[in-house]
Amino acid sequence: MKKLLILLFVAMFCQASRSEPNTPVDANSLLRDGAPVASAAVIISYDSENGKWMCTFDEEITDTKNKIAPGQSLEMLASSALERVIASMSSSNVGEFRLWGTITKYQGSNYVYPMILLPVTESPAAAEPNQLAESAGPEPNAPDFADPNDKISIPKEVLERLKPRRTVDLQKLVEGTISVTNEDVVFTERSGFIHQDYMKNYVFVPDGLGRSVQMVSLRVLPNAALANALKVQSSEPDRVRFKATGMLTRFDGQYYILLSRATRQYSHGNFAR
The missing domain is CATH 2.40.50 (OB fold (Dihydrolipoamide Acetyltransferase, E2P))
Known part of the structure; x- marks a missing residue:
């Protein structure tokens, strides 16, 4: 508590x-x-x-x-x-x-x-030094009487070990409440466009360059790769096709991508913009 x-x-x-x-x-x-x-x-x-x-x-x-x-x-x-x-x-x-x-x-x-x-x-709280001394009992060669002015001297290294330690909750x-398995997957060399959706979020929409590709929208997480892609896009009057690589993840029912790189891809006039 x-x-x-x-x-x-x-x-x-x-x-x-x-x-x-x-x-x-x-x-x-x-x-x-x-x-x-x-x-x-x-x-x-x-x-x-x-x-x-x-x-x-x-x-x-x-x-x-x-x-x-x-x-x-x-x-x-x-x-x-x-x-x-x-x-x-x-x-x-x-x-x-x-x-x-x-x-x-x-x-x-x-x-x-x-x-x-x-x-x-x-970790469970460590016992106080005085409690440890009492539970240990008298030393083998200790006198039968106890001087009230005696002080218990515990090395600093031992005191450090007596402090509570934070450990992983196994x-x-x-x-199964927490899993160390990384469920994210690598998203490799996919062509597509980056634009803003109706919520003003940047999304990456894969494009098949003439092939039939299921339309899916991946929200792009903020990082330097996104900033560089937007800089390239802002320098062109038409939308720019990118080849994207990154980490694909899922959160609250929505797919996200953390770009590691997004390089401009030229169609050489073979496909419509």
């Missing part, structure tokens, strides 16, 4: 301290697009004011040039890993996890794309 109250307080504090998540900042202070995140301690919470899932880092994340400081929050991008976590969370919409994923950079902001999220739990893995 105490731990839950602490998490709720952290979530409320994070929400109150950011009126506009991912507000553009100095581009020189952002992490590079594609910077990896491995086993980072994070708190995931839902920002009801903006309708977004936020990731608050409990440790420093760096790309050797810039860094994300402990306590800083980033918006989480849609992924199957995030969807599984949301389904397993309590009504408080707050939880502690270990995160594996990647940082993206788009229009002056960093985002985090989660690939694996493992829940963590506090019970949830066994129950």
Whole structure:
């Protein structure tokens, strides 16, 4: 109960301290697009004011040039890993996890794309040093009397080991509530167009270059590859066909793609634009 109250307080504090998540900042202070995140301690919470899932880092994340400081929050991008976590969370919409994923950079902001999220739990509280000393009993050669002025000296290394440790909650893995299996798939060298839908979201629509291809719309997640593709598109009066490669994921019934690259593809006049 105490731990839950602490998490709720952290979530409320994070929400109150950011009126506009991912507000553009100095581009020189952002992490590079594609910077990896491995086993980072994070708190995931839902920002009801903006309708977004936020990731608050409990440790420093760096790309050797810039860094994300402990306590800083980033918006989480849609992924199957995030969807599984949301389904397993309590009504408080707050939880502690270990995160594996990647940082993206788009229009002056960093985002985090989660690939694996493992829940963590506090180990049982360690016994107080005095309790340990009492349970151990007297030393073999100790005198029969106890001097009230005696002090128990415990090495610093031992005290560090007595502190509670955060560990992966294996019970949830066994129950199937959380899975470490990455259900995302690689989307390779597909031709198509990038445009905005009626909700002003950028989507990638595959095109078969004259072949019969089922129409499907993939919402494009914000990163540097999308920014580069839009820059190419803006320089042309007609729509541009791209050959896209990236990670295909599913969230809340919608397919998304995190582009790794989108190169312009020329039809040489053989196919209609």
